[in-house]
Amino acid sequence: MFRFALPTKIIFGKKCVKEHAAELLTLGKKAFIVTGKYSAKLNGSLLDVQEALESIGISYILFDQITSNPTIDQVRTAAQIAREKKVDFIIGIGGGSPLDAAKAIAVLATNELDDQQLFTGPYAQPFLPVAAVPTTAGTGSEVTQYSILSNANLETKTSIAHSGIFPKLAFLDARYTTKLPKRVTIHTAVDALSHSLEGYLSVKANTFSNIFAEKSLHLLGECLPYISKDPTLQIREKLLYASMLGGIVIAHTGTTAVHSMGYSLTYFKGIDHGRANGLLLAEYLRYLDVSYHEKIQSILQILQMKTIDEFAAKMHHLLGETDTITAAEVKLFSEKAAGAANISNTLLPPTEQDLAAMFQKSLKFVS
């Protein structure tokens, strides 16, 4: 038995924002653009969106104050403006942070919710529609129903998961990713890898989600040798496509223990989200290999690798020197991860001890 729904219209290709601007008219007449301070200005995506909106007579408000790992306060501030300005829809431009923020703003623009209700509902009002313009190849947020925010109350990252926040439109133009710093290219590609790999190994994986996971893993395997060396636009397109496929995967399978664990590395140690996952992936494969050897082998085969050791070496090569972790951190992070919602998607749900062991083996343990 499987269920599949993908309410996002995907438009992929060079100049797609300009050439398919008219699609935005289906969302309303006044837009609220949500983005970060710099990158959307540098990579041309913001200008493309502004010109597209002007060409079809849609007015807009620009909110460019989203930081990495956006907080609840940030999205509240933005939603307040969206509400006052009576916008019809939200356009998120950027990496995972602005896209996830855009979705949370779409929820808060029409609903009065306290910090807990923001994540759990009930949501009395329909959300504002969202259009997403990713400028990194990793998050897949343009095709998911998730918005992940830093949650100071729970000291971790927490998800809104609701079909109402699937973007209605996603515009994917790999040109926006060509100026990404090497570090960001690597970390985001590893995030995409993590999505497809975890989705393939989720208890919710099914014959349909696996089509996307396998294709995504195959393409990422092809791209990995190139991502640290100023990838061509062709490779960038492949990465963006693969990361979108990874988004479709986790929209249906959820993420698993790797994300549960990675959130602490990001929340407490400021490690980039994709990097945090990447540091943990090899040990996660080893952990599952004992009980699910065949599945792990098929992932390695799709990635054109032979062993988990080879996978670990490639991750290490990409991510460089491993970050450190203390005994106290291992204890705290394992506790947090054991209580995370997505841990139950793991084929073999790890105990707190299993999690501690994975943390300790994945990072440089300093006592």
Added chain:
Amino acid sequence: MFRFALPTKIIFGKKCVKEHAAELLTLGKKAFIVTGKYSAKLNGSLLDVQEALESIGISYILFDQITSNPTIDQVRTAAQIAREKKVDFIIGIGGGSPLDAAKAIAVLATNELDDQQLFTGPYAQPFLPVAAVPTTAGTGSEVTQYSILSNANLETKTSIAHSGIFPKLAFLDARYTTKLPKRVTIHTAVDALSHSLEGYLSVKANTFSNIFAEKSLHLLGECLPYISKDPTLQIREKLLYASMLGGIVIAHTGTTAVHSMGYSLTYFKGIDHGRANGLLLAEYLRYLDVSYHEKIQSILQILQMKTIDEFAAKMHHLLGETDTITAAEVKLFSEKAAGAANISNTLLPPTEQDLAAMFQKSLKFVS
């Protein structure tokens, strides 16, 4: 550049109608069930739907008068009843004929249209939502925006193609296909094959639609040896899944010359739709092989076949003795096909002479 949208929520698996009945509540409180006279009663699908509706308090009107290759008059009659009874949504149960009829009824229930406008619009009012329950593994209509009707005015089959008739819900339970006569199993499977093969060879094929086409072709290749020998439920599930994937393909690529040609074989000679396509496929591959040898080779490889001759032999084995065609028929059908809308999706659009040659080689020519 590609665009992808699939507004259908897909629910696939044994007893999915019963277990996910509540999904129907999102479509309204009064349903209009559209089906044929017998098969939905014999295979249990109608009863499952009726029980599901009763379990969630949705009332319904049953219209069970749809025949093979439904006509405009048939859907007008049904739409009139749907209108009078003020139903909220349509449930199509059956093979391609009831599903396509259900979609046309959804259009006519809210719009006053003459025979031509039915196919071209403009459509002033939004259509009623449709839920689809396929009981053959071939049409893919449960995930497409097409409704194909016999059109006596134009003496062919004509399509409504509009995103508003994508079913909102599709319930796929292979148990409904287990009692299909051998002939129907074969013809519908060949229809699915035709969709994925034509979609892969369409000028509108793209990297995303090809994911579905390749998977579908692969599964159909695996199933072909079993479909004439009372297939197991497992094979039936694979066929139903592959035919759904084929539907997703043609929703994005359209069909090509094979369908353009097949419509005449069905309209004038009463040959089953899937069979009509199947008779033509091998010569279509030969026709394209001259200019697109690599693509044809990759299709054969996915199907686990070596040559077009092998493909032709397998089709012949499945379809049995070839139907006849006269010189007058070749002339008329080639003219009709040359004027069909989907002919332009063909990688190398055939001339009327090319079409005549394909007809003549595909059927038993009697002068």
